[in-house]
Amino acid sequence: AHGSKPTILVSEKLGEAGLQLLREVGEVECAYDLSPEQLCNKISSCDALIVRSATKVTRQVFEASKGRLKVVGRAGVGIDNVDLQAATEYGCLVVNAPTANTIAAAEHGIALLAAMARNVAQADASIKAGKWQRNKYVGVSMVGKTLAVMGFGKVGSEVARRAKGLGMNVIAHDPYAPADRARAVGVELVSFEKAIAAADFISLHMPLTATTKKIFNDATFAKMKKGVRIINVARGGVIDEDALVKALDAGTVAQAALDVFAEEPPPKDSKLVKHENVTVTPHLGASTKEAQEGVAIEIAEAVVGALRGELSATA
Numbered sequence: 001a002h003g004s005k006p007t008i009l010v011s012e013k014l015g016e017a018g019l020q021l022l023r024e025v026g027e028v029e030c031a032y033d034l035s036p037e038q039l040c041n042k043i044s045s046c047d048a049l050i051v052r053s054a055t056k057v058t059r060q061v062f063e064a065s066k067g068r069l070k071v072v073g074r075a076g077v078g079i080d081n082v083d084l085q086a087a088t089e090y091g092c093l094v095v096n097a098p099t100a101n102t103i104a105a106a107e108h109g110i111a112l113l114a115a116m117a118r119n120v121a122q123a124d125a126s127i128k129a130g131k132w133q134r135n136k137y138v139g140v141s142m143v144g145k146t147l148a149v150m151g152f153g154k155v156g157s158e159v160a161r162r163a164k165g166l167g168m169n170v171i172a173h174d175p176y177a178p179a180d181r182a183r184a185v186g187v188e189l190v191s192f193e194k195a196i197a198a199a200d201f202i203s204l205h206m207p208l209t210a211t212t213k214k215i216f217n218d219a220t221f222a223k224m225k226k227g228v229r230i231i232n233v234a235r236g237g238v239i240d241e242d243a244l245v246k247a248l249d250a251g252t253v254a255q256a257a258l259d260v261f262a263e264e265p266p267p268k269d270s271k272l273v274k275h276e277n278v279t280v281t282p283h284l285g286a287s288t289k290e291a292q293e294g295v296a297i298e299i300a301e302a303v304v305g306a307l308r309g310e311l312s313a314t315a
């Protein structure tokens with residue numbers, strides 16, 4: 001219907017190289033921090049929408065687009081913030097950037113693992129508060145400990161590789177991972193139950209789906225080794241956060257290091273965030289300069305490809 005350039009709305013910060021690619025094919029509008037209403041108002045004049053994790057692309061957004069929206073690009077891996085069912089019903093493609101932030105996420109997982117084991121964040125806060133608590137912050141060693149990598153996809157396998165470099169004994173659980181991928185990294189694939197029962201450290205790398213939602217709950221925490229340590233750079237929703245607070249209070253879980261939360265930002269009075277045995281970061285897994293440059297290009301190429309296909313198909 002509109003022979004002119006497609007309109008591309010970018011609703012969260014995207015690297016310059018990606019924006020440049022998009023400008024070659026369309027009119028690009030960057031509008032950050034839109035309310036759901038503002039997004040719905042804008043969307044009816046857009047052919048493409050590019051988001052990170054803060055924008056919720058709900059059914060209302062697709063309804064408001066009245067069929068004009070042809071592609072939603074998720075500048076990252078997880079597409080749990082996009083209503084895929086509604087996208088399908090409205091004939092809108094959803095594309096992601098599946099590879100460019102893999103290493104950043106894996107490195108952040110390892111950073112949290114080491115920081116947690118040695119109380120880096122707590123000790124930093126303590127010394128800045130004028131204290132010098134060398135006995136309080138005795139840590140635990142990583143070498144020789146068993147790490148269970150839950151979700152052995154791109155990020156999980158890179159975490160496993162790095163953890164082996166730290167001298168850890170790495171096991172993994174993933175219902176879909178091929179055995180040869182595990183073998184190539186030198187990791188044993190085991191059942192969910194076996195993985196959580198054997199681990200000193202558990203690192204989460206699964207997507208948030210109906211099956212994985214709150215898969216870490218009272219019942220599963222009860223099957224873990226007492227004093228287990230948990231790292232989550234995947235999605236907050238895979239953990240029942242109330243159950244985790246209980247497990248931390250009971251000492252079943254000795255420590256947790258969390259980059260993601262069921263609700264982001266988490267409520268200000270969150271017991272979990274404030275817990276002294278919990279180390280937190282604000283969803284920084286993908287946030288390195290290198291990863292964000294890569295992601296911007298990867299998602300721009302995917303969106304441009306989708307728009308080209310769509311525009312020529314409907315021309």
Ligand code: MLT
Nearest residue numbers: 052053075076077078286
């Ligand atoms: C992802 O799914 O790749 C991350 O959530 C990326 C992000 O923080 O945007």
